[in-house]
Amino acid sequence: MTQIEAARKGSITQQMVEVAEDEGFTPEEVRDLVATGEVVIPRNLHHEFRAIGVGRRLRTKINANIGASNFHQLIEEEIEKLYTAVRFGADSVMDLSTGEDLDRIRAELLSRSPVMLGTVPIYQVASERSIMQLEAEGFLDVIDRQARQGVDFMTLHCGVTRETVGRLRGHQRVTGIVSRGGALLAAWIERTGGENPLYAHFDEVCAILREHDVTLSLGDGLRPGATGDASDRGQIAELLTLGELTQRARAAGVQVMIEGPGHVPLDQIEANVLLEKRVCAGAPFYVLGPLTCDVAPGYDHITGAIGGAIAAAAGTDFLCYITPAEHLRLPDVDDVREGVIATRIAAHSGDLVKGVRGAKAWNDQMSRYRKDLNWEGMYALAMDPDKARRYKEESEAAGSNVCSMCGSLCSVNIDNAALKFARRRTLQAPPVEAHAAQ
Ligand code: SF4
Known part of the structure; x- marks a missing residue:
C-alpha cells in the first residue's frame, strides 16, 4: 500500500510519524495532508532512510542535481557531490547521469543516500537506445528497473503530447524546448507522428510506480528556457495536461508532485504558483530556480535563489537548486555546495513568511x-x-x-x-x- 492509499484508509504509517516529528505536526495532521495529495512522502519501499515530506504547511525542501555525463564520468566524484549536498542541507538529490553503466552509478548513490533520490528515466532510455526507439517497452522496462532499485521519485514528462507540442510550435519562442526530456520526446513525436509513450501508457506507468511507492514527479518538458518565453501557451497547455494526469495518478494510488519552470520574471512567479495549485488540485509544486533573468552565467545560483525565495513565499513546496555552473558545464563539488546554500537561503526566506514552524x-x-x-x-x-x-x-x-x-x-x-x-x-x-x- 502506498502512503496516499494508507492515508485515505485512515492509517498512520511510520513515515508519517517521522515527518510529523520533524515538522512539528501531529501524525494525524500529516496523514490528512497526505490523503488529499497536498503532501507527498517520496520514499520507495526498497530505500531505507528517515522519511521527508514535501508539500503544504511543511518546510520548503531543496534538491541538488548530481550525476555523471558522457563527457565526464567519475563515480567517486558523484559520491562526493552526494555527501556535500547532504552535508549542506539538501533534502533530496537527483541522479541525472547519462552515458554508460547507469544502473551501477545509481546503485552506488542509492546505497549511500540518507535523503530522497530522484531520477529522470528518459535519460537512461535515451542512453541505451537511439532517439527513434523511444518506444513504450523501453520506458516501462527502465522505470521498472529503477523502481526496483529503490528510486524515491521519478520525473516523467507525460505532458509532452502531440497536442501540447502542437500548441508550443504554434507560436514563436526565443529558446524553443530546453528540457532534455521534453526535447527528446517532442523530436520523437514530430518525427514519428506517434503519441508520447508515457502519456499513451500512463496507466501502466502508474501501476509500476504504485507497486514500489515511487512518487510521480510530472515533468515540465515544455518549460520556458528564457524569461521572454515564460507563461506562454506551450507551458500552460502542458500544465493543464499535468492537472488531468494528477487526478488519474492519485486515483491509481500514486503520490504526485508537479514540476515547474525554469526562467520566469519576478512579476510572473506568484501567478505560476497559484495556477499550478489550482490546476493540479493542490499537488506539491517543485520548481527549478526559477531564474529571474538570463544574463548572469557563472552566477545563476543567485538568479535562481532570487526566484526561489519569491516562489517559496508564494507557496512552492520544493526548490531544485541552480549552481554557478548552470548553462556552462557539469557542476563540480564546489558548485554543488554553492548551489545548495543559495537554495537553502531561498527556501528559508520563503518559510519565514509562510509561517513554517521553527523558521x-x-x-x-x-x-x-x-x-x-x-x-x-x-x-x-x-x-x-x-x-x-x-x-x-x-x-x-x-x-x-x-x-x-x-x-x-x-x-x-x-x-x-x-x-x-x-x-x-x-x-x-x-x-x-x-x-x-x-
Ligand atoms: S556591528 Fe560589530 S559585529 Fe556587526 S559588523 Fe560591525 S563590528 Fe562586526
Whole structure:
C-alpha cells in the first residue's frame, strides 16, 4: 500500500510519524495532508532512510542535481557531490547521469543516500537506445528497473503530447524546448507522428510506480528556457495536461508532485504558483530556480535563489537548486555546495513568511546571538558554520568580541555598553516617590 492509499484508509504509517516529528505536526495532521495529495512522502519501499515530506504547511525542501555525463564520468566524484549536498542541507538529490553503466552509478548513490533520490528515466532510455526507439517497452522496462532499485521519485514528462507540442510550435519562442526530456520526446513525436509513450501508457506507468511507492514527479518538458518565453501557451497547455494526469495518478494510488519552470520574471512567479495549485488540485509544486533573468552565467545560483525565495513565499513546496555552473558545464563539488546554500537561503526566506514552524525561532535565535556578540552561537546556527568561522577567525579581529568590519566602532558593542550603563543608572536612581516627597 502506498502512503496516499494508507492515508485515505485512515492509517498512520511510520513515515508519517517521522515527518510529523520533524515538522512539528501531529501524525494525524500529516496523514490528512497526505490523503488529499497536498503532501507527498517520496520514499520507495526498497530505500531505507528517515522519511521527508514535501508539500503544504511543511518546510520548503531543496534538491541538488548530481550525476555523471558522457563527457565526464567519475563515480567517486558523484559520491562526493552526494555527501556535500547532504552535508549542506539538501533534502533530496537527483541522479541525472547519462552515458554508460547507469544502473551501477545509481546503485552506488542509492546505497549511500540518507535523503530522497530522484531520477529522470528518459535519460537512461535515451542512453541505451537511439532517439527513434523511444518506444513504450523501453520506458516501462527502465522505470521498472529503477523502481526496483529503490528510486524515491521519478520525473516523467507525460505532458509532452502531440497536442501540447502542437500548441508550443504554434507560436514563436526565443529558446524553443530546453528540457532534455521534453526535447527528446517532442523530436520523437514530430518525427514519428506517434503519441508520447508515457502519456499513451500512463496507466501502466502508474501501476509500476504504485507497486514500489515511487512518487510521480510530472515533468515540465515544455518549460520556458528564457524569461521572454515564460507563461506562454506551450507551458500552460502542458500544465493543464499535468492537472488531468494528477487526478488519474492519485486515483491509481500514486503520490504526485508537479514540476515547474525554469526562467520566469519576478512579476510572473506568484501567478505560476497559484495556477499550478489550482490546476493540479493542490499537488506539491517543485520548481527549478526559477531564474529571474538570463544574463548572469557563472552566477545563476543567485538568479535562481532570487526566484526561489519569491516562489517559496508564494507557496512552492520544493526548490531544485541552480549552481554557478548552470548553462556552462557539469557542476563540480564546489558548485554543488554553492548551489545548495543559495537554495537553502531561498527556501528559508520563503518559510519565514509562510509561517513554517521553527523558521522564525531559528532566525530569532541567530539575531539574539548577534546582539550578544556570541560568535560560537552564530557559527552553530549558520547555514555554513565552517565558512562563518573561517571568515571571522582568519581576519584581523580573530579572538576579539567584535569583527573587523567596524572594529572599535562596532555599533552592537557600543549599544550593549550604553544599555548596560542605562540599566545601572536606573538601578542606582532613587525611586520616583522619593523625588516627589522632597
Ligand atoms: S563590528 Fe560591525 S559588523 Fe562586526 S559585529 Fe560589530 S556591528 Fe556587526
